[in-house]
Amino acid sequence: MRQSQLFTKTRREAPADEVSKNAQLLIRGGYIHKEMAGVYSYLPLGLRVIKNIENIIREEMNAIGGIEMKTSVLQNKEIWEKSNRWSDEVVDNWFKTKLKNGGEVGLSFTNEEAYSNILKQFVSSYKDLPVFPYDFKEIFRNEARSKSGIMRGREFYWKALYSFSKDESEHNAFYEKSKAAYRNIFNRVGIGDKTYITFASGGTFSKFSHEFQTVCDAGEDIIYIDEENKIAVNKEIYNDEIVESLKLEKGKLAEKKAIEVGNIFTLGTKFSEPFDLKYKNEKGEDQLVFMGSYGIGLGRLMGTIVELFADEKGIVWPEEVAPFRVHLLRFGASDAVTKSADDLYDKLRKAGVAVLYDDRDLRPGDKFADADLLGMPVRFVVSEKTLAENKVEVKYRTKGESELMLVEEALKTVTA
């Protein structure tokens, strides 16, 4: 898109009340707008990042049999009473509101109840299982203290998948697949080498749950990493017995701060029981469905990426999540330069490259500063200087030097 049509602007300074790096940079770049503590709107650029992340997750979930749907944001009190999670004494950070007739509804807090209740309508035979529905959704939590910019909000966007299996072994097979899918996701968004599958507290049906923890100083969690095996243990369960049971060596574990970017959990029959979610097996016997849950917070993931890669000049987006692959800068407004830049813009678009075209009448310094702050992976410059050589300047955000290339060459670098 043409930057002249982008209504958001960059700013030199972040609001004083934002301390976290992710929110500071995202606000300065015009990616997000703070509505109130823990609540952010996603502006056009920010939305493009979220959509990219969403698409990656969608592809990976579909690849392991996930089926996308959309559950409602207003949640039914009666359903939550079945699992005994409606009461404020059990869940103290609900957002609830009243209906005109006096009834109460909740604002989507999590999805186990909704899914269990819906699946009850459709699952009755072993032939109906397993099934892996998921959705992307706004979640509301009345946090006593939200913090860290978009990392821990009162409103956030997540992906939640629930697995419904016939028994534990069928569940385990999918659980392992989900681990691989999560690994793919974190690799694709660029944080794979810093993300560790981490043993965390489980529940009635499994000793552990698994978190995907990304090492980062802005993290709220402490984990102990075994670098050799690329696994970690969350501090919340860390003790000698656990370390031993996992066949880890205490001396080899490194303590690090990390951000929980995803988690998977064996639910067992915790919800199928209260919802009476059963199926008939081959023998006609009733069996409880065996469940699991698999979550990823997209806003938190976006914030993590910013925290991890930003430098002193601004954001640095990994390729697959960047709002645009190329940031095309036009210096000067002579007919020749304008035509050349316009042509390149058209060529890039025709080649299917997402490109942000800075066609504004600003000085080079302004455009450079904006390009660095916004953080697209590749920067193209068209100016009198490049035109004189009939070339275009190409620079990667992560590299110091730029180089001059013929247009066809430059196109190749971003279409290959």
Place this chain on the structure above:
RNA sequence: CGGGGCAUGGUGUAACGGUAACAUUUACGAUUCGGGUUCGUAAGACUCUGGGUUCAAAUCCCAGUGCCCCGACCA
């Protein structure tokens, strides 16, 4: 939820109890044109809200609200 701090143009800051200043931003005019150029003109704030003290409050006091930080919590 416990503890602490802060609240002034869109943004960032300043102002002894004496009637709000600077930078940035925005608009216009010059200048400049490969790293936020320079100059001029203009716009933009009942100093968070409500009370109190005082001849006089951005400034002191009380309450509320909002925001940030530490901790607790985080299905």
